[in-house]
């Protein structure tokens with residue numbers, strides 16, 4: 001009898017019970033100067049990027065930046081118009097080469113999971129194992145279900161499973177043929193936010209156990225930070241920056257990259273005597289010569305408001321309680337636009353309007369070039 005989703009163990013329980021996957025077929029996947037054009041539209045521009053064996057690489061970028069197109073090219077569903085693609089160092093697509101999708105050993109998992117509704121969970125998982133005899137395929141598929149903690153759901157149908165369970169079945173199905181690289185397009189976007197956390201950490205653990213190379217597309221910076229060994233930030237078909245979460249957060253390549261990882265106040269600054277000076281006073285050191293114009297990004301958490309202290313005077317013009325923090329908008333003399341601050345809730349008394357504004361140097365990022373140059 002099929003197990004009902006109510007009697008099945010939770011994702012957290014199953015994370016403990018799962019059998020571990022001794023799969024190790026990871027390969028590197030490299031884009032070398034890949035460009036893609038459809039008619040007169042340039043969708044990808046000279047992308048060079050490599051996912052190393054066993055690495056989880058997140059492709060992060062706004063809607064329409066070209067992330068899905070990169071996955072489609074990697075899978076062989078689409079052929080790039082310039083550049084080369086290498087799998088384990090071997091060219092699989094280039095000016096004179098094109099290996100068809102079924103020979104690449106690259107797995108694909110899309111956001112809607114795409115389970116076949118009329119097939120049992122077991123049949124869904126063994127669907128990709130056409131090369132194996134029936135008994136071997138069944139035991140491989142059962143092992144894959146055990147890996148995601150859903151052995152007892154084998155004879156159930158997809159609609160009886162929760163969103164998180166369906167996602168784990170889709171992951172089992174994608175991993176069963178032991179792809180050398182697994183490509184995942186927004187795999188958690190259909191899950192509600194509480195379930196997302198559990199399923200994401202389960203997925204990461206399963207990918208680690210399988211030693212799989214994975215490229216995961218997301219438009220959510222926090223998701224990329226949680227999952228990726230490295231993050232590749234894409235904008236308008238170009239690679240903006242690639243690095244660890246800490247590198248992208250602390251040393252963003254430009255204002256766009258900085259704004260993708262935190263909400264910002266943006267100020268104009270000028271270098272005077274080796275210091276960047278803004279309407280909030282000196283905010284950072286600078287190697288640039290006196291008189292250079294710079295752009296200063298200040299994370300909202302770095303704008304401190306106090307009743308009294310050293311700093312410039314400001315007036316709170318709007319305030320919103322967000323639970324852990326208060327989001328406050330503060331007008332400052334000499335600045336056309338008010339600035340925003342996120343501070344621990346209640347630190348600034350509710351009736352306080354006039355405040356002293358100072359900054360936390362850790363939350364200041366200086367861009368030496370003017371935004372127009374970017």
Ligand SMILES: Nc1ncnc2c1ncn2[C@@H]1O[C@H](COP(=O)(O)OP(=O)(O)OP(=O)(O)O)[C@@H](O)[C@H]1O
Pocket residue numbers: 038041043061062063064065066067068069070219
């Ligand atoms: N076959 C096509 N013909 C014309 N334009 C296309 C084609 N495929 C993609 N595009 C365009 O290329 C751009 C990149 O699309 P892509 O789906 O790769 O972006 P994305 O970053 O994955 O976006 P999303 O997060 O919204 O899925 C978009 O502007 C899209 O409209």
